[in-house]
Amino acid sequence: MVLPFLVSATDTRSSARRGTLQTRHGAIETPAFMCVGTRATVTGLEPADLRAVGAGILLANTYHLLLRPGPELFRRVGGIHRFMGWTGPVLTDSGGYQIFSLASDRTISEKGATFRSYVDRQRHLLSPERSIEIQTAIGSDIMMVLDVCPDARAEESTIRKAMERTHRWALRSLAARTNPEQALFAIVQGGVVPKLRQESAAFLTAQPFDGFALGGLAVGDTRPEREEITHSSAALLPAERPRYLMGVGTPPDLLHAIGAGIDLFDCVLPTHLAWQGTAFTSTGRVRVKRSACAVADKPLDESCACSTCRGFTRAYLHHLFKCGEPLGPRLLSLHNLHHYLALMAEARAAIDVGSYASFARAKLAAIDRHEHSERSLAGSPLDDLDDPS
C-alpha cells in the first residue's frame, strides 16, 4: 500500500500546506509534531497524558528498542502499541542516526553497521534489512530506511559517499519490507550541498516510498544553512507525499519549515529542556530554577491552557526542581509538549484560513522580541546564579 495522504489546503504566500495522513492507527493532521518516545515511553508521561496534551503521533527508536527490550518481545506481545498502551500512530526511526552518534566500537561497511550493545556488550549488526525486520516486529505505522549520517561539516566527498550508500540502503530497505501495512519513508541526504540534495531527492523520489524525510540537518549546520536546505529540498519532493524534517527543532525552526512545506517534525527539545527546568512560554523561555521563580505566585504562562499552568505556580515548580522532585520535570514536560502541540494546531488553523504567512511572521516576531528581552535580562551575572532558595 501507499499511505493515503490528502493535502486539503495550501497557503498562497508560503509553501505551507494542511494535510491528513491516514495510518492503520488513525489519521495524523499535518503539519504535525511527533512526541519523542525513544524507548517506548515519552519520559515520565503516560499515553493518557500524551492524549491530554494533544499528541497525535509518537516517534520511537529502532536502535534503542533493538537493544532493550528487543524485537522478540515485540513479536510476543504484538507490537509497540499494545506494549506501551498507545493507540495512536507510531513512527520508528531506523537507528541510522544513533549508530553514527552513539554506538561504541562500531564498524560500518556496505552490508551495514556492527556495534556493541550498551546493555550487555554483545555485538549487533544493523543492516537495512535488519532495521526493517526490527521495525516490522515493533509494528510501527511508519518505518524509516537505515541511512548514513555524516557530520554536516564533513568534506563534500564524504557527504557524497554517505548519500550514495544511503540510496543503495534505501533500495534494500524497500526490497526487505514484508508488511505492506507499514509505510516506509526514504531519507534525503546530501549535507548542506544543494546539488547533492538535488541528486538525493531525484534518486529517492523515483522510488515508491510512502514519504520522504530530510536527514542530516541540525547536526553541525548553522540555522541559515538549515533553513536554506530545508526550503530548497522540500521543493524537490513530490507534493502528494508527506515530508518529514528529522530532529528539528525550536519553535522558530518549525515555523520556518512549515512555511517551506514540511508536514512532520520530531524533536527532543520540549522534553529534554523540561528535564533541565526550562519551559517554553508565549513570553519566552522560563528557567524555573532561577530565584525569580521562587516567589512567583503565577503560572508558567498566563495564556496557556495546559494542566500545569492551570494547576501550579512557578513558585511550586521552582520548589520541586530545587528539591530534585520528579514531579517538576513531569509538569514541565506536559507544559512544553502542550506548547509545541498547540503551536502546530494554531499553524494548521492558520493554513486552513489561508493566513499562515502572516501568522508565522507575527509568531516569529514575538519570539524574537522575547528572546532579545530575555538576553538583556540575562545580562546581569546575578541572574545566572543557582540560588539555593
Added chain:
Amino acid sequence: MVLPFLVSATDTRSSARRGTLQTRHGAIETPAFMCVGTRATVTGLEPADLRAVGAGILLANTYHLLLRPGPELFRRVGGIHRFMGWTGPVLTDSGGYQIFSLASDRTISEKGATFRSYVDRQRHLLSPERSIEIQTAIGSDIMMVLDVCPDARAEESTIRKAMERTHRWALRSLAARTNPEQALFAIVQGGVVPKLRQESAAFLTAQPFDGFALGGLAVGDTRPEREEITHSSAALLPAERPRYLMGVGTPPDLLHAIGAGIDLFDCVLPTHLAWQGTAFTSTGRVRVKRSACAVADKPLDESCACSTCRGFTRAYLHHLFKCGEPLGPRLLSLHNLHHYLALMAEARAAIDVGSYASFARAKLAAIDRHEHSERSLAGSPLDDLDDPS
C-alpha cells in the same frame, strides 16, 4: 476548637472502629492511610493522581518544609493546599523524628533542637513553639507536637527522659497554638516499656489535644514488640479522640493495628518500594526488575482496578525499570498507593458490617501464604540475579 470525630461502628471481635474526622478541608473516613508528601509532593504524583487512587489525607513534613521552601513562602501563598494544589486534608509531622534521624551537627536542649540546614548550612532552631509557628504557616489541618525520639533499643532511663521532655514540649506546643482551626495531636512516647507508655498516655490524655499519636515505634523494635505496645497503648487512649500510629507500616502491620483500634496511619513504604521496583499485590510482592517479569504479558495484579494494572503489563514495567525510565516508579507508586488505599477501604467496609476480625484474619493468612511461597521461590539463587534483559 476540638476536631469533630464521630465513631460510627465498632467491631465486636476486635477493637477496630469506623470513624469520620471532620477537618476544614473535608472529612477523613477512618481507618485512613495518609500518603506521604514530605516536601509538599508525593514523589512523582499530582494531586489529581492522588485523588484517582483514592487518597483522602496527605502527610507533609515540617523539618523539610522549614528548610525548603521555608515558612515565609507558605505565608505568602496562603498555605500548603494552594501551594501544591491539594484540596483535601493535610497533616504535618512536627520535625521531631527528622531532627533525631537526619539532622547533622545538632544540639538538643530543653529549649529545642538546633541543627544545620542541608540546603544552605545555616543554623536553625526547632523548638516546640517554632514547630507550631511553622505548621501554622504551612496551614495544615492537623499539626503534631514536637517530640523527642530515642532509639527503641535505648536504656530505660534514656527513654524516660525523652518521654518526660516530650510531655513538657507537648504542653508548650498547646500553649503556642495561635490558630484554633488547626488541630493539634500529642505523641505518646515510652519505647517498648509498658509502664512508660501508660504514664505517657495518662499525662497527655489529661490535656485538651484533638488526637493522640503513638510515636517511637518502627525504630528498632521487633514486630511482636510493636504489636504488643500498639494494642496496649491504643487501649489507654480516649475512645472519642482519633488515634494515629506514626510511620507504620506493612499491610500486616496496618491490619493488626486497625484491630487494636488505630484510626490513622502513614508510611513511606508504598512509594519508597515503588521507586525500588517492588509492587504490593494480592498475591505477594512483585519485583519488576526480575527476569521473570521481562516477558510477562499480564498486569502486576489481575485483581487490581488501578490504572497501572488496567493499562500496563509486567513486561512493560520491567522494560521501564531496566531503562531507568521515570514512568516506571510513577506507575508503581500509583499501584502501591492504590493497593494500600483499597486495603483501607476494604477494612472500613468490613468494620461497617461487623466482620473486621474475620476479614483481617483472612487477609493476614493470604499475605502469610504468599510471603512463604515467595520465600520458597526466592530460595533459588538465580532468582536474585539482576538480569540484563
